[in-house]
Amino acid sequence: MVAEQAQxxxxxxxxxxxxxxxxxSHINRLRxxxxxxxxxxxxxxxxxxxxxxxxxxSAANKALRSFALSMLDEHLKHCVAHAVANGGDxxxxxxxxxxxxxxxxxxx
Numbered sequence: 001m002v003a004e005q006a007q008x009x010x011x012x013x014x015x016x017x018x019x020x021x022x023x024x025s026h027i028n029r030l031r032x033x034x035x036x037x038x039x040x041x042x043x044x045x046x047x048x049x050x051x052x053x054x055x056x057x058s059a060a061n062k063a064l065r066s067f068a069l070s071m072l073d074e075h076l077k078h079c080v081a082h083a084v085a086n087g088g089d090x091x092x093x094x095x096x097x098x099x100x101x102x103x104x105x106x107x108x
Contacts, residue, residue: 072101075097083095
């Protein structure tokens, strides 16, 4: 399975993923989600009301799902589109990977 495309740059190999152009934004988003999870831990430690914890859990799930859909969109726009433009086995594999990822997201 081809996990990344590589290109020459600065004398070495560097990853070239669809999300690379906006990597810091994705990292910031994940840090906010991490903060939500830490908040959930604090709520449990502080014996907060069950429904309040469930409400925050739902918000964290929604944020993570939104992040996953954003990454899927990046994958389709960059990795799959690039592979389809090149054709061949790589195109079939990228489409299959995307389909599998969509199936996993739908099941979760």
